[in-house]
Amino acid sequence: MTAIPHPAVLRIACHGLADEEVAALRRLLGLIQSHLPQPCTLAERGEAPDVLMVNLDTNPAPENTGSAAVVGCSLKPKQHPQGTMYRPIRAYQLLSLLTGFVGASKGAPTPTAAAPAPSEQRPVWRYRLRVWPAQAMDWQPKWWMVMSTIRSVPRTTEEISVQTGVAVDVIEQCIAELEKLGAIERESVQVETHESAPTPPVVDQRWRALTRRVGQILGFAR
C-alpha cells in the first residue's frame, strides 16, 4: 500500500478522458478544495503528475507512469480491479481518494489504487431527517450542519461529507443518535451500475457566499 504523495500541491494528470470530463474534474476539484488536506490541481502540460487518472474504458494502463500513482476509472468499475473509480468521476470518491490513501504500488503495470467504491464494501444508505429533535438544541454545530443537509434532501454519508466538510465518522455518530431517537429514515442506494450510482452533490456557491457574508456581518464563522 502506497500513500498518495503529499507534496505542497498535488498534481493530477488524465489519460484517455474527454475534454469535458477533464473540465468536470477541474470543477469538482474546485468544489472539494476546501475539504482537502493540501491543494490539488490538474497538471499542466510537461509537469510531472503525482496522480494519473486513467480511463480504463478506452485505454489500458500506460506502461511508464513515472512516480505517479495510477488510478483507474470506468463506466463499469466492477469489471476492473478493485478500487477503480466511477466514470464520470464522483465528488465523494475523489474526496476520499485525495484525502485518504491509495492502494496502488508506484509504477504498477495495472491500475489498482483508490479508495474502494463504497458499494463494493457495504450497503450504501441515503438518510433523510424526519424530525429535528428538540434535544438537538444542545448538540454540537457540526451535527447541526449534518442535519441541515438531510432536512429536505436524502443524502449518503459521503455526500454529506462533501457538502459540509464534516468527517464521515462524526456524521455516523450523529446519524446513530438520530436513529436512536427515531428521527431519521433511510433508503438503500443502488450503486451497481453507472446509471443508478449516486449523483455527486452540488455545493451551491451562491448560498455559500451569501451565508459567509451574513456570518461576517453578524459574527458567526464558516
Next chain:
Amino acid sequence: MSGSESYKLLFIGEPGAGKTTCIESLSDIAPLVTDVRCTDELARLKENTTVAFDYGELSLGDQGRLLLYGLPGQSRFRFMFDVVRENLLGVIVLVDAASSLALDGLRETLDAYESAIRELPCVVALNKNGKPPSALLEGCEALLRERGMVAPILVADARRREELVRMFDLLFMMIENGVDPKTPTGEATWH
C-alpha cells in the same frame, strides 16, 4: 451577485412573541414599526402591538440586502404573506415561551403558514423564557412532527443579538445546504 439583490427573512408568531424586538435587534436601519397602543383585551398583556408588519434591513455590502419582515401569526393576517413571498429565504417562528398558551399560539402560526414552513428553511425560537419546561419543548416538537415539518427548536432571547446570531447561524446552515442537488443551477427550489 449584484449589490442591488435583496433577500428576505420572515419572523412570524403570536402577539407578544417578540417579532418587533427581533427586528429591532438586527436591523441596521431604523426599523419601520407599525405599532399602536393596545386598546382591546391585548392591552392587559402589553402596551403596543404591531398592526401591519415590521420591517428592517441588514446591509450585505456588495451582496445586496437582507430584508427582515415581521408578520402576525394569526391566520387572518395570512394575506400579507403574499407581499413578502418573493425571494424569501427562510422563516423564524417565534413562540412566547412565558405564556401558558404558547402551544396554542404556535399551532395557529404553523397552520396559517403551513406551506411556507414546509417549503422553506425554518427555525422555531422559544423567546421570553431562558429555561422553558420540557413539556413545552416536547409539545413544540410534537406539533411540528404531526405536520411533517422538519425545523429545529431553539431557545433565544430576542433582545440579545448574540442569541439571535446563533439562530441565524443555524438558519443559514439550512439555506446553504438545503438546495436539491438535482435542481439545475440558478433555479434553486426548496423542499
